[in-house]
Amino acid sequence: MSGKWSAHNAEKTCWNCPAAELKGNIDFRACGQSMQKLKLMAEESEILIRCRRRPELGYFEPTITFKECPEWELTQYGYLLRDMRVMILGIDGYLGWTLALKLGALGCQVSGVDNFLRRRAVAEKGSISVVPIASMKERLKAAKEVLGIDIKFRKIDILDRQALGAFMKEVKPEAIVHYGEIPSAPYSMVDADHAIKVQYNNVIGTLGLLFLMRDICPETPLIKLGTLGEYGAPLTGRPLFEGIFPADAILKWRGREWSLGGELTPRDPVSFYHVSKVQDTFNIYEACKYWWLRSYDIMQGVIYGVHTDEVAADPRLRTRLDVDEWFGTVVNRFVCQAILGMPLTVYGAGEQIRGFIALEDAMECMVRLISSPPEPGQYAVVNQVSGLYKVIELAEIVAEVAEEFGYPTEIYKLENPRVEADVHPYEVVSENLPLQFGFRPKVTPKTEITRMFELLTQPHIKERIKKVAHVIMPQTWWTGEKRKPGILEVVKPGKVSKGVYRPVLHTGLKPVIYAEARLKRKVGGRHEADS
């Protein structure tokens, strides 16, 4: 079987491996040693490491490839560190729990913390996860029974540095996945208390984590969930690079030119939640610079979906699905709106373009990133998306699948409660995941939306969706108002104008179907592509 697997990280070396303890530099020309963590020293002298997993090697240069090292084993996602100790902050969440099971099934030793803030915040809205989820205690038991996975869990708030630090010392993680933030834009816009809570939890939580990593596990990579929304949607239509300008990005001014290569790209966040992610970016960037920490900052598109093989293995293993206006992401909410017989609501013209990624694809990306850690001092960014779509296009796909499941629906264009352009250009570069990490998206929106209907139309889940019908519609305005947006227009699916502009996604691969959102209209029982 393994002969069929390609490995994007076969040639990575100890230099990337979290088990390699950096012990300084040796400059033979000066007969000297240094513990300074300077990139210059790394180029001019020999690096000295000791392998925590293979102490018998003594001190050596970090040049053993993953392919050569017996501690790295080949999987379908590339080489993975054997029994890799991965700690997930926010392990109880939509993504955290899903990833925990995925990693556990791959043989990782998974640990995690959560303070169940998400469960409480959703309850604050008067909502529940429409997919029933077990308590953490039951989840842990089920993971063991069904998948044979032992997860080490502690109820810890990441702001409690003492407790978090003690757990980190106990576990000695070889990767830390940071999902432990409040992920909601509308939640952050409710009022001052909510905005401050989001920023404090997210920014101060991450800052404290960075200090802990510096002192406890400086060679452990931080795999940090950011958001594509950090970049905003510049009306000039310039590309959204992966966090850092490439060398051929040029700034021209008054007849002079400069390369912007290596500089952080501008951020234009679209809510106080998005601002917190931008602040995280700067804190992490500095920490990597000062302390030679290493991090992937993941600018993830809008997540949607319910399916991975692991969460589908048993009802007790299901991950949460929120559809309220605070924590529900747009596709998830559309599906529930359709099931409830409510119209699918888009804001303004509905031509906001965002990057999207299905749950299963997102999990694959995470595994590929975890298995190919960054180098010491490296701050790297990936734009984690499978495709770019206008919101209205996704509404059309949901409507199409809804009809197939017997839930005809309409699309309402509402006043936009957010401060954002509803028609704008959008060009995204997402080349790192395909080219460096071997990622290929596998899940189209139609596939995942179909899976969602299959799950969510089950009677017991439909009942739960009905219970939260009152919290699905948006009421939180960026201006501070609390009211339902007015209806601008009602349109029938299939007759919606999607505008002329087509977003562009650069993946570094040959143009494939996900580069554009092309919809098929049912004409006389046959499907035809739009011209």
Added chain:
Amino acid sequence: MAGRERLLIIGLDGAPYSLIRDLAERGIMPNMAGLIEEGVLTKMAPTIPDVSAVSWSTIITGVNPGEHGVYGFTNLLEGTYILTFHDFTKLKAPTFWQMDRSKRYVVINVPSTYPASEINGFIVTGFVSPDLKKAVYPPGYLSLLQEIGYRVDIDVARCRQSPMLLFSELSETLDTRLKLCLRLWSELDWDVTMFVITGTDRVGHFQWKAYLDEDDKWHEAFLEFFSHVDRVIGELVSRLGRNDGLIMLSDHGMELLEVEVNLNAYLVSEGYLRLHEGRRGYNAIAEGTLAFALEPSRIYLNREGKYPRGCVKRGEEEELLEELTNLFSKLEFEGRKVVKKVYRRDEIYHGQHLEDAPDLVLVPERGFSFTTRISKTEVFGRSDLTGKHNDEAFLYVRGEEAQEVVPENPSVEDVLRIMRTLQHH
């Protein structure tokens, strides 16, 4: 004649005979001048190559590298191209403190003795010592080291930033080393103390030009550092009894560095070494490689069966060695010959631990220093360093018996025998 009761050995890493003579005569090192009157100061030949790991290992074991198995600071892990760093567990011959455990020893800062191992007395290891916790035995002395702010070595990256920082670091490091020794002497009875100063080597690498040039901004600072070394010598020697023996020595000398020559870059340019693009370190050695270099100037044939991508067969070795000898012998820089001598293994090494011995060892001409950094492509380069090793080590023995005890043209292999003779045991 009765032997010396106790023996103090002071090492000045990298201090050449001519420098010691010069500074003693000029009054920069008055204690040394006084001691020279009481004994014998002579040149001493270091090991080949003249690098601290090999030379100190020879000094403390008294045997040829072919017996103790150390040929440099680094080696490739058996069956791989992974560069490992020497540690004390790889030394294959016993040291003087291991040979006679009835005596008590204080061993401070001898290079290549990390990690610290059991000793009757005390040891703190020298360059390379990555972790202070593992550099000291008995481990209970770690708190003393931390209390006095002991440093194994200056931090080269920090000190590269400025000569002012270099000289202050050198001075502070030397102070803590002396402080440690005096503290230990007040607490322990000892029979043999070996006290090595490595700042003498560091200052030579960084500021040899300052020594040579009286008008150099740091000339006085250079001299002052050696005056400081002299005061430390004075402090230690003043605590010896009349019947205690004293040896001072260096492991190699120092001279002006003009041009660095990258041996691996040269081998690449001549087609003997092939590298995988994008790979790091020695693991980049690709198929078709015939030879490669390890620091400081060791050449190894890429033997089939010995290395994963080895291709040199048994019958091909002699011809290849001839070729390489000619290749290096003809190397020139701006009309100047670079390589003074190419030694074959058998010419300089003998013993039962030749498995890691290089096939060839190069000795450079004056002014040239060899490097082996495999990622670099330029054969010739300049450095911010101005000092390089040479074969002009020194040996000093105090006392009337020194004339008899010190052989003509001593080498570092003779030191242990000299120690034993002085102690008459």
